[in-house]
Amino acid sequence: MSHKVLLDYGSxxxxxxxxxxxxxxxxxxxxxxxxxxxxxLIQDLSGPLAMSTDTFTIYPLFFPGGDIGSLAVxxxxxxxxxxxxxxxxxSCAFLLEEGLEMHELEKIVRSMALAANNCGVQVIxxxxxxxxxxAADRIFINTTGIGRVIADPAPSGSSxxxxxxxxxxxxxxxxxxxxxxxxxxxxxxxAIISDSRPLNDLTVQLIREVGQIHxxxxxxxxxxxxxxxEIALQSALEIIILEDRIPVSQExxxxxxxxxxxxxxxxxxxxxxxxxxxxxxxxxxxxxxxxTAGKDAALIGHVQEGHRGRVVLRTSLGGQRLLDMxxxxxxxxxx
Amino acid sequence: MSHKVLLDYGSxxxxxxxxxxxxxxxxxxxxxxxxxxxxxLIQDLSGPLAMSTDTFTIYPLFFPGGDIGSLAVxxxxxxxxxxxxxxxxxSCAFLLEEGLEMHELEKIVRSMALAANNCGVQVIxxxxxxxxxxAADRIFINTTGIGRVIADPAPSGSSxxxxxxxxxxxxxxxxxxxxxxxxxxxxxxxAIISDSRPLNDLTVQLIREVGQIHxxxxxxxxxxxxxxxEIALQSALEIIILEDRIPVSQExxxxxxxxxxxxxxxxxxxxxxxxxxxxxxxxxxxxxxxxTAGKDAALIGHVQEGHRGRVVLRTSLGGQRLLDMxxxxxxxxxx
Numbered sequence: 001m002s003h004k005v006l007l008d009y010g011s012x013x014x015x016x017x018x019x020x021x022x023x024x025x026x027x028x029x030x031x032x033x034x035x036x037x038x039x040x041l042i043q044d045l046s047g048p049l050a051m052s053t054d055t056f057t058i059y060p061l062f063f064p065g066g067d068i069g070s071l072a073v074x075x076x077x078x079x080x081x082x083x084x085x086x087x088x089x090x091s092c093a094f095l096l097e098e099g100l101e102m103h104e105l106e107k108i109v110r111s112m113a114l115a116a117n118n119c120g121v122q123v124i125x126x127x128x129x130x131x132x133x134x135a136a137d138r139i140f141i142n143t144t145g146i147g148r149v150i151a152d153p154a155p156s157g158s159s160x161x162x163x164x165x166x167x168x169x170x171x172x173x174x175x176x177x178x179x180x181x182x183x184x185x186x187x188x189x190x191a192i193i194s195d196s197r198p199l200n201d202l203t204v205q206l207i208r209e210v211g212q213i214h215x216x217x218x219x220x221x222x223x224x225x226x227x228x229x230e231i232a233l234q235s236a237l238e239i240i241i242l243e244d245r246i247p248v249s250q251e252x253x254x255x256x257x258x259x260x261x262x263x264x265x266x267x268x269x270x271x272x273x274x275x276x277x278x279x280x281x282x283x284x285x286x287x288x289x290x291x292t293a294g295k296d297a298a299l300i301g302h303v304q305e306g307h308r309g310r311v312v313l314r315t316s317l318g319g320q321r322l323l324d325m326x327x328x329x330x331x332x333x334x335x
Numbered sequence: 336m337s338h339k340v341l342l343d344y345g346s347x348x349x350x351x352x353x354x355x356x357x358x359x360x361x362x363x364x365x366x367x368x369x370x371x372x373x374x375x376l377i378q379d380l381s382g383p384l385a386m387s388t389d390t391f392t393i394y395p396l397f398f399p400g401g402d403i404g405s406l407a408v409x410x411x412x413x414x415x416x417x418x419x420x421x422x423x424x425x426s427c428a429f430l431l432e433e434g435l436e437m438h439e440l441e442k443i444v445r446s447m448a449l450a451a452n453n454c455g456v457q458v459i460x461x462x463x464x465x466x467x468x469x470a471a472d473r474i475f476i477n478t479t480g481i482g483r484v485i486a487d488p489a490p491s492g493s494s495x496x497x498x499x500x501x502x503x504x505x506x507x508x509x510x511x512x513x514x515x516x517x518x519x520x521x522x523x524x525x526a527i528i529s530d531s532r533p534l535n536d537l538t539v540q541l542i543r544e545v546g547q548i549h550x551x552x553x554x555x556x557x558x559x560x561x562x563x564x565e566i567a568l569q570s571a572l573e574i575i576i577l578e579d580r581i582p583v584s585q586e587x588x589x590x591x592x593x594x595x596x597x598x599x600x601x602x603x604x605x606x607x608x609x610x611x612x613x614x615x616x617x618x619x620x621x622x623x624x625x626x627t628a629g630k631d632a633a634l635i636g637h638v639q640e641g642h643r644g645r646v647v648l649r650t651s652l653g654g655q656r657l658l659d660m661x662x663x664x665x666x667x668x669x670x
Contacts, residue, residue: 008663012556012602015663017565036569038414038552039387039480041489047381052374053426053479054462057470083374091388091479095430127389131668135392135472144388144426144479145374154376217373221347230352234371267347328343328350333466 005100010130023106024126027113028092032124040125042089045148050085052076053144059333061108061139063182065175065194066269068141069111074196074269075220075335076145077119081200082216082272084151084207087119093127093142100138108139119198121145151207157234159214164303165281166239167274169202169288170195170296172224173252176266179334181255190251195270202293206274210284215275220335222326223265227273228311229325238306241323244316245300264313265326267334275303340435345465358441359461362448363427367459375460377424380483385420387411388479394668396443396474398517400510400529401604403476404446409531409604410555410670411480412454416535417551417607419486419542422454428462428477435473443474454533456480486542492569494549499638500616501574502609504537504623505530505631507559508587511601514669516590525586530605537628541609545619550610555670557661558600562608563646564660573641576658579651580635599648600661602669610638 001022008015025034032040056072066074073090080087092112096105116123153159174195181192203216215235219227224246232239248256248263256263270293276284281299288294311323336357343350360369367375391407401409408425415422427447431440451458488494509530516527538551550570554562559581567574583591583598591598605628611619616634623629646658 006663007667010667011661011663013561013661013663016556017660035491035493036565037418037491037493039385039418039420041418041484041491042382042384042386045382045384047377047379049377049380049481050374051377051424051426051460051481053428053460053477055428055430055464055477057430057464057466079373083372083376085374089386091386093388093390093477093479095390095392095475125386125388129390129392131392131472134469135668136475137466137470140430140471140475142388142390142428142477142479144428144477146384146386146481149376156370156372156376158370158372221345221351226348230371325352326346326348328341328346328348332342332345333470 001102003102005096005098005102005105005130007098007130007132010128019128023109027109028123030122030124045088048149049146050080050083050149051146052079054079055140055142056335057140057333058335060183063179063194064191065178066196067108067111068139069108070115071196071269071335072141072143073112073115073119074198076143077121078199078218080145080147081203082218083149084154084213085147085149086204087121087145087147087200089124089146090121091125091144092123095136095140096130097136097138098130098133119200151213155213155216157215157217157231160231160235160237160275160303161214162237162303162305163278164214164275165278165299166301167281167284168271168298168300169294170271171247171249172268173248173256173263173266175269176331176334177252177255180331192251192255195268197270197293199272199293202291206284206287209287210280212280213274213276216272218272219268221267223267225264225323226326232311233309236308238304239301239311240304240314241301242314245298247296247298336437338437340431340433340437340440340465342433342465342467345463358444362444363458365457365459380423383484384481385415385418385484386481387414389414390475390477391670392475392668393670395518398514398529399526400513401531402443402446403474404443405450406531406604406670407476407478408447408450408454409533411478412456413534413553415480415482416538417553418484419489419548419551420482420484421539422456422480422482422535424481425456425458426460426479427458430471430475431465432471432473433465433468454535486548490548490551492550492552492566495566495570495572495610495638496549497572497638497640498613499549499610500613500634501636502616502619503606503633503635504629505606506582506584507603508583508591508598508601510604511666511669512587512590515666527586527590530603532605532628534607534628537626541619541622544622545615547615548609548611551607553607554603556602558602560599560658561661567646568644571643573639574636574646575639575649576636577649580633582631582633
């Protein structure tokens, strides 16, 4: 194969087949993928199912704590997990710019394979398109995931109830700040590392050992503040958050303060919000804190009747302010 | 909303929500999509399942007989159908370039909605990313589809058997030539129109009324010649094709001859190959010809032991030549 991606690799012809065999199948082998049919056959999955899709356009492709490949696996696996499901299969569609370095592509595919393995999912069907130079920025990846929903009923942003506790699985803002700092070539004294990681192991444990999960949601684009607003709107309730309970690492706090950014609006790729009856909060926190994905878990607030769709932040000084949804783009191409 | 796509529309914040509500939900309404959760919940689908993904990068976005929106629905629906399945749900991920005209996006989304309706599928989950000007060429769309496999066993490129008949559902080369001609601004006397259309209604009918389908495959990128080569390789058998049996419209024949192109290597988006026991060929042809998707169906050859992975074309003059797989790109961005 050439050391750069050629237009021919997206042709569907012989060159495409070589790319599939020598690169994709080499790393992402699974019984489904190796059949090379138009679609993958799934024999061992029964409903109810969760299905989620995401296209990843992150820039730069490689960042501290991950790359577009691992992120594309974690992101979709986590979205499937948020519906109370066990993620099982992924499709993976590559959109490549002519001229992309093959060694970069291989590094990304290898990272996807490792991430899929860590999450317990298989890539079973795929697609590759190559567009001419200038028609795309190096590589975009779409992953679509499916899995079996094991929570009954399935958690939903619209299922929060008055009296529910709001938990968060860890520190806020790490992914957004890590990507931004790396993009700008900033060096902080302590490296800030993306939190990109799978969450499905912990969410499944919470469903099985605690139950009654009303909401799971990962605060990715728009951060914690925007995601809580979505939930408040969907459930038509008010959410009260206590500022000094929100875990933010010292490094992220310092970095955000230096750059004038708010960690509550920064993207996370390895954290989730869990909303459930207050009486189960301690049990859920215990489960979360004994798992590496939830070691910094905290109870940060509660849900109440009141102004529908509103999120209120109680500050450490006793004041309170509305925590609004992000209007536009704080930081493009973060995922 | 602005009359052009802004970076803010991909932020996950308020601007994204407006785009989802005022554009995507307006046209693509489905119970799953309106829940606005991280993943869609599917209650009414049991296995075995077929899953397929495709990213569409076609240029130009609008062409005689379709557009990127309808193509993105038909393409994935057809790939799911080729596994002997009833396509049911689609995910849809938009990758937009900042500055894309909103009226174009709306036209595309409306076309997707219409196509999904015609195919009997629902778009149940989605994603929107916006990248800065120059980082993508206007719009790319990924669709991933799932459905229930009703053929037992599921057809596969590896299931052709010696003695099987090779049928094709209609004329070859229409999509590829239509896109190429439109791209180059060529005017033929008779307009050449893409054959982009759903095939699932006819494939389901063939499974139910004829049965024993060994292979379904749609000859898209690389055309009939490349797809037959894939099947010959997967099944480790030889395929013999009779040139004068292959339906090609007069317009496509004239256009291809004028441009020096071979219709057997041109992409199709509304045709399929059907391979099944010779004894069932007449029955299958009858079913195909009484359906609009198969009115020009023809028996074009057979499968035999012999040189594994080889496709031989018997010409009208009695000669024969190897029909090789396309090496590289005959025409980029055809789907």
